[in-house]
Amino acid sequence: METVETPQPTLAARGRALRGVLRPVSVVLVGAAVFLAVGSLQSEIFAQQTVAGLAQGAVYGSLALALVLIYRATEVINFAQGELAMATTYVAYQLIAWGLSYWEAFFATLAIAFVLGVAIQLLVIRPVQHKSVIAVVIVTVGLFILIDGLVTWKWGADIKFMPAPFGQTVYHLGGVAIARQDIGTLLVSILSVILLWLLFQFTKVGLGMRAAALRPAAAALVGVRVDRMLAVGWGLAAVLGAVAGLMTEPSQYVLQPTLMQPILLYAFAAAVLGGLESPAGAVVGGLVLGVFLNLVGQYVHAITSELRLPFAFAVLLVVLLIKPAGLFGRRTVRKV
Amino acid sequence: MSALLELRDVEARYGPVQALHGVSLSVDEGRIVAVLGANGAGKTTTLRAISNTVRRSGDVLFAGSPLGRRGPEGVARLGIAHVPEGRGTFAELTVWENLRLGAYTRRGSIKPELERVLSYFPWIDDRRHQQAGTLSGGEQQMLALARAFVHRPRLLLLDEPSLGLAPVLVTEIFRIIRELNEREGLTVLVVEQNAHLALQVAEEAYVLEVGRVALSGPSVELREHESVRRSYLGY
Numbered sequence: 001m002e003t004v005e006t007p008q009p010t011l012a013a014r015g016r017a018l019r020g021v022l023r024p025v026s027v028v029l030v031g032a033a034v035f036l037a038v039g040s041l042q043s044e045i046f047a048q049q050t051v052a053g054l055a056q057g058a059v060y061g062s063l064a065l066a067l068v069l070i071y072r073a074t075e076v077i078n079f080a081q082g083e084l085a086m087a088t089t090y091v092a093y094q095l096i097a098w099g100l101s102y103w104e105a106f107f108a109t110l111a112i113a114f115v116l117g118v119a120i121q122l123l124v125i126r127p128v129q130h131k132s133v134i135a136v137v138i139v140t141v142g143l144f145i146l147i148d149g150l151v152t153w154k155w156g157a158d159i160k161f162m163p164a165p166f167g168q169t170v171y172h173l174g175g176v177a178i179a180r181q182d183i184g185t186l187l188v189s190i191l192s193v194i195l196l197w198l199l200f201q202f203t204k205v206g207l208g209m210r211a212a213a214l215r216p217a218a219a220a221l222v223g224v225r226v227d228r229m230l231a232v233g234w235g236l237a238a239v240l241g242a243v244a245g246l247m248t249e250p251s252q253y254v255l256q257p258t259l260m261q262p263i264l265l266y267a268f269a270a271a272v273l274g275g276l277e278s279p280a281g282a283v284v285g286g287l288v289l290g291v292f293l294n295l296v297g298q299y300v301h302a303i304t305s306e307l308r309l310p311f312a313f314a315v316l317l318v319v320l321l322i323k324p325a326g327l328f329g330r331r332t333v334r335k336v
Numbered sequence: 337m338s339a340l341l342e343l344r345d346v347e348a349r350y351g352p353v354q355a356l357h358g359v360s361l362s363v364d365e366g367r368i369v370a371v372l373g374a375n376g377a378g379k380t381t382t383l384r385a386i387s388n389t390v391r392r393s394g395d396v397l398f399a400g401s402p403l404g405r406r407g408p409e410g411v412a413r414l415g416i417a418h419v420p421e422g423r424g425t426f427a428e429l430t431v432w433e434n435l436r437l438g439a440y441t442r443r444g445s446i447k448p449e450l451e452r453v454l455s456y457f458p459w460i461d462d463r464r465h466q467q468a469g470t471l472s473g474g475e476q477q478m479l480a481l482a483r484a485f486v487h488r489p490r491l492l493l494l495d496e497p498s499l500g501l502a503p504v505l506v507t508e509i510f511r512i513i514r515e516l517n518e519r520e521g522l523t524v525l526v527v528e529q530n531a532h533l534a535l536q537v538a539e540e541a542y543v544l545e546v547g548r549v550a551l552s553g554p555s556v557e558l559r560e561h562e563s564v565r566r567s568y569l570g571y
Contacts, residue, residue: 204440211426211437218424221387222487223412223441 025327029284036291044175049294055182056251057290058189063244063260063267064274064282065193066237071276073213073233074129076136080143082264084120085241087147088113089249089259090155092242093162102165106246110239117238121231129230151257160255165246185247192243193283196236200279209233262309266290269316275329285327338400340365340523341386341491346394348378348385355381357547358394363491368517368524370538370555372531372568377544379527380421383493386525387411387418399490413441417489421496423480427469431460431479434468438483449486456512457482474505481512485520492516494526498533506530510537531568535559543568 040047063085070078078084088109095105124143128135166184170177200206211219212229220226248263249255270289274281293312296303303311320326339362348356356378363369373379384390387408396403398414412418417438426434435453439446454461457478463471468479477497484492497513498506514537516522528534535541535555543551543564551564558564 204436207429207433207436208440210429210433211440214428215424215426217389217408218420218426219437220408221389221412221418221420221424222437222483223409224437225409 025323029288032288040176044177045298046295047176048178049298050291051176051178051186052182053291053294054287055185055189055290056294057270057287058186058283059244059247059251059263059286060266060270060290061283061286062189062193062240062247063263064270064286065196065279066240066244067267067271068274068276068279068282069233069237069240071271072279073209073230074125074136076133076140077268078237079137079140079264080120080147081237081241082260082267083144083147083151084113084116084238085245085248085263086257086260087151088116088238088242089245089255090151090160092246093155093160093255096162102163106165109242109246113238113242114235117235118231120238121234125234126227126231148257155257157257161253162249162255164250166250181250185251189243189247192240196240197279199236205229205232265309266312269312273316273319273326275326278326278328281326281328339363339397340399341525342395342397343382343385344395344397346382346385346392346396348381348390348392350381350390355390355547356385356392359385359544359547359549361542361549361552363523363525365490365523366517366521367540368513368526368538370534370541371525371527371544372529372534372541372564373544374567375529376546378547379529379544380495381547382544383418383420383495383525383527386493387416389418389420412487415488415490416493417484417487417491418493419480419484419495419497421499423476424483425468425471425476425480427467429468430464431466431468431471432464434479434483435460435464435486438486439488441487446486449488453482453485456485456515473500474502474509477501477505477509478512481509481516485516485522490523492522492524494524496527496529498528498530506533510534513537531564535569 036050040050063081066081067077070076070081091112092105092109095108096102100108120143124139125136128139164181166181169180171180200210208219208224209229209232211222212224212226213233216226219229244263244267245260248259252259266289267286270285271282272285273289274283274285289312292315293308296311297305297308341363343359343361345358345360346356347354347358359378359382361369361371361382371379371382381390385392386396386403388403388406388411389408398416403411403414406414408418426437429437435450439449459475460479460482468476471479481497494513497509501509510533513524513526517524526534526538535558538555540553541555541558542549543558551558551561559569
């Protein structure tokens, strides 16, 4: 039995097409950056909102990146990603309550999140992974409900308080007030994204994970343990989610089981905006969304905080009408 | 002398469709063996049965011991490099990353292998940062050979290296395969539709017809065989 050959020359063409797509997008992004820089020099409030938006956007971006990691390897959106992030934030809360300092709890939580992500992949995702995409989606929705229930059962639905990792200090740069917390959130989120990128780009495990996600069959033939790589991928996504959760909590000031539900929706919007298959797109999408929503919230009074989320999706809809594959995505044809 | 690879009465199926009906063949260490046959004869499936990427029954023995239920990763780790249909290129990754993936199962420094492979394919050095998908078909086939070489396999499984390539490139690819065999002692099991070339390069060949071995023997004899000449060599 020979299977039908898939034509190869399209790949070169696809590379050219991708570069063609990226040029207008990068022009727009550079334009936006210039606009933000000029605006920030002109107005203090504008600068404040931009920095706060970047911090918020970095959180969307890291959770969006977690979604993209799993989407690339498993081809599903992990609906439980936000709840998993929320649960790991509760783990940090518990560790602090037991007497650990914030940063001890932070790193311990990341390790726990990794183990949790791997365990979820091994125990509940792997058995259904090869059945159908729908089966995996349903399992992630089930996980959403399960984690939500477990957290409420263990810690209760009432509000909990955690210490602020970066304190309440506000710096004044010229006339611009910048919260230390925004800077900290931005740095921690971006740093974790960069570390992850280094891992993927420069380590053998990273190479194996990329190969396993891109071409599982060919990766197995060169000896990559594809199943193991997928589990590690879920672990890393859970770590990113934990970072997002831990960075979200101080901006909300309170911890409750619904902590990550709006964040997951923003992260989803950011991931789709970036093209869903592009890690860089997810991070850029998150930052764009964070800054944009903050500025619109400041200057367009019709968009109240209740309208923030619907507005974000209205914008997403418009972007997808213009560029159906997202900012960094490429059009793919999938046989059904 | 025991064979490096031996298939005993191997059957394979894709769902309800049976593709191999009891194939037996053996490959001695240091040899090039070709598997010939028309489309649908089961050539590709034979390789897949070895790397366990198709449902199979029957025994596959490597260096005397059965492969058993090892998955494709496990088979690769034993020292069998399978360059599949479509060459298994990681099109989105760079040329150099493709090479590094070839050496994925190896521990420690792979520098000597990389240097060695560059002596066969010097052009790779200049284009190591290029996306592998942007290489031409011939270059991708050479990259696949290079990738398999840095794996340092005991056995190389090659699926239709000539597919889609210009005749001059096909000759070049087979020259390199022969060189790797002679100079590096690489054992090769190659599946090929181009019977003319395959019979020149390989010492022995098996001819498959609808999932069974129809003929086998030294290439010199097969070349003279009436039905091989008419069906596969066309004269």
